[in-house]
Amino acid sequence: MSSKRTAFATLLGVAALALFADPVLAQGYDSTTEALIQSLNTQLLYMAIPITVLVEGILIYTVWKYRNNDDPKPTKENRRLEISWTIATALVLLVVGYASYGVMANEYVSQASGEIEPADSNAVTVDVYGQKYLWEFNYTGQNVTTTGTLVLPKGQDVILRITSRDWLHSFHVPELGLKQDALPGQYETIKTKPTETGTYQLYCAEYCGVGHSKMLGEVRVVSQQEYQNWLDEQQGNSSS
Numbered sequence: 001m002s003s004k005r006t007a008f009a010t011l012l013g014v015a016a017l018a019l020f021a022d023p024v025l026a027q028g029y030d031s032t033t034e035a036l037i038q039s040l041n042t043q044l045l046y047m048a049i050p051i052t053v054l055v056e057g058i059l060i061y062t063v064w065k066y067r068n069n070d071d072p073k074p075t076k077e078n079r080r081l082e083i084s085w086t087i088a089t090a091l092v093l094l095v096v097g098y099a100s101y102g103v104m105a106n107e108y109v110s111q112a113s114g115e116i117e118p119a120d121s122n123a124v125t126v127d128v129y130g131q132k133y134l135w136e137f138n139y140t141g142q143n144v145t146t147t148g149t150l151v152l153p154k155g156q157d158v159i160l161r162i163t164s165r166d167w168l169h170s171f172h173v174p175e176l177g178l179k180q181d182a183l184p185g186q187y188e189t190i191k192t193k194p195t196e197t198g199t200y201q202l203y204c205a206e207y208c209g210v211g212h213s214k215m216l217g218e219v220r221v222v223s224q225q226e227y228q229n230w231l232d233e234q235q236g237n238s239s240s
């Protein structure tokens with residue numbers, strides 16, 4: 001019994017650790033969105049590993065112990081054991097639910113679909129159009145439109161309003177933790193904040209026709225100053 005208790009205590013300890021781990025350790029991540037998703041992934045992994053080891057350990061032990069048993073008997077009722085594993089399971093599920101909700105409900109992970117935030121004046125807002133077989137970016141209020149390359153400033157909130165000009169596409173930048181379907185006739189909103197400069201691959205993640213595999217783009221995250229210069233340059237070009 002005491003070894004079982006130790007196992008359950010270990011499980012609970014891990015659960016408690018996961019509960020108090022900071023979900024927004026943005027260091028080493030390329031965006032707030034990626035930080036949230038990856039840290040949730042890590043927390044769930046740290047919970048799943050001991051559970052897997054425990055279950056597989058009991059399985060292997062049982063198979064080995066009763067390998068020569070020609071007269072198997074059903075398990076007798078063991079109320080303490082049953083109560084223990086019911087409580088342990090409930091706690092594990094509660095922690096998974098709590099940790100997941102904290103991330104899924106975060107504004108950097110789930111924006112209400114179609115919700116527009118013009119009041120969020122600090123954010124860079126870009127309308128993203130998917131079409132066979134390219135991505136177009138329209139910077140709200142800046143009179144700047146680009147194709148294939150999305151330039152964003154580091155350390156500033158970004159709101160992407162994603163839609164499609166023909167049929168289904170999906171805006172997917174794995175390294176920034178961004179993925180959102182592009183649907184004709186409606187806007188889906190992503191909010192994020194890039195935290196590292198760099199160039200990130202953009203894919204279409206919804207099979208959309210013969211050119212699907214070439215429906216690529218690039219997200220370039222640059223410093224605030226570089227972004228401002230780039231914007232001025234684009235505006236200079238478009239007015240000439």
Ligand SMILES: [Cu+2]
Nearest residue numbers: 169204208215
């Ligand atoms: Cu596509």
